[in-house]
Amino acid sequence: MSQVVHTGAEGFLHRYEGLKDRLPGARLPWLAALRARAAESFRAQGFPTRRVEAWHYTDLRPVTQASFDEALTAVEDDLVLPAAHTANRVVFVDGRLRSDLSSWPTMATVASQIGRIEGRVALPDEPMAALNTMLFEDGMLLNIPAGTDAGVLEILSIASESVRPTAFHLRHIVRLHEGARLTVLEVNQGPDGTRYLHNPVWQVEVGEGATFTHARLQQEGALAFQLGSIYATVAAGGTYDNFTLNAGGRLVRNEIHATLTGTGAACHMNGAQLLGGGQHADTTTFLDHAAPGCASRQTYKTVLTGKSRGVFQGKILVRQAAQQTDGYQMNQALLLSPDAEMDSKPQLEIYADDVKCSHGATVGELDADQLFYLRARGIDEATARSMLVRAFLQEAVEGIADEALRGALEAAVEGWWERQA
């Protein structure tokens, strides 16, 4: 019996054709129709190549040349979970909810049942979102009632070991009603020896005066591909705070689209990329100021060792209606090795006249004067370097108020640094 190996977009479309009658919600007409539209969109676009402007710095060929299997549904007995950071944690293994390993807050409505997401699944234009819509099996639905503080929730995605490469596509849907509050710590991990593709999509809707704090620890396995996207809208007086630590994975794209739709909405996107070896990590943000009096702040820091490559692309769009916009974007990289490389592309597109918008980008090495100052005080070179790297990252981490979150992020930074030494 001969077996055809399908790679690239064709491989995923082939999988969709084979699975579509068995995917969760296959009998729900609205979902089946949505998946079919997603498949059409993905078929038309395929995986983006570097000829697509938004993907100029990130080459997906390692992904498109591989072929991926569906993860087996077997329940792993030997699965070792990392310690939880918060009292409530929801665990997904290979993109599927493990309710036996999960607990969630009573104040929030939490469900991954497909029937409850009717009317809530969007279909963004981007091909990676289409791929997700076509094939997602599971994810969180967080629907926080008005005026409710849902506390902190950890969402862990973990890949299991597999001989064949696997792919999974978590779909999370978050809605905060007026004045609601929620903090999510999203942790993504996997074994270093397994090649897998994780393609998560977040849909986030922050209601009037609501606050969603979203911290992400991307610590996928050393061979993993993570191509994730967030689509967030923020209503009047609401706040979306995103912090992303990109430390794992072989090839990573972290794409964030945020639209400020109501007066006085705010969005903070901070992040740190800690890269070494042959890693490639791309953070691409798109901030759409669509209403007056909104503020956005972005601070991204990338530390590169080995032959790693970092990318930052950040676009701020200020629409004509968005008077009194206050936009700020800073993107800085620290090259600790001569073979590392950073590409950065800030972009401002402004159609309103009364705006305050600034951006800056720097790429540099550790400062010799600073290093000497520390060493002249008796601090050995390795410690001095580590102090300066942490100091460089400080600005991106300091905005995180929640102690559990900050602790988790600092521990992740610590762990990364120790692995480099």
Next chain:
Amino acid sequence: MLRIQGLTATVDGKEILKGIDLEVPTGEVHAIMGPNGSGKSTLSYVLAGRDGYEVTGGTATFNGVDLLGKQPEERAAMGVFLAFQYPVELPGVGNANFLRTALNAVRRGRGESELDAMQFLKLARARMKELSMPEDMLKRGVNVGFSGGEKKRNEVLQMALLAPKLAILDETDSGLDIDALKVAADGVNALRGPEFSALVITHYQRLLNYIVPDRVHVLMAGRIQRSGGKELALELEASGYGAPQAA
């Protein structure tokens, strides 16, 4: 004792130190004066081990141990301390964390136990009180947003905490107000004793009223051109340096 013999050094291929001979016996404080650009800071950097300052000849030993082959942190552990003419800002490095890391590194080098956060705070607060430094300076980034004088005070605080055997003060008095000048001088005088020596680089005789030197040297054009007692500083103040003498 600090002993420098025939020391020559280049920066970016340019010879700045052209044969320095200088001895500071243990227990003594010597002042170095000299015109701008004569090589005073270069000498202090060479002694502290800064990269880019290439020693092309001569020796420098401290208590008989060669200094020039050692890493900067090894020199600090031996008790060498340089108060920088231009202290460096370290955004994102908290002053308390910096001071404690430095103090513990130096203590380890001396075979002493490390201080925990509480012990350190107690010590730092006591020293800061003596130097009339506000406590919130511990919480700020190292020298970040400090005024010129505050940076110099922070250098004096580091010296007071690290308790060096050889302090090199590079124009620590520049930019200090009169009260701070006295505080800085008190900082040096408090360390004075049979085990302590200092090299005080200054442009102003005034500092030497408070830190009375055993010897005063004039560094011009990369060489020590004159040496004398403390009255030499007064004479220089009155008559200037004049032209450098041919070697």
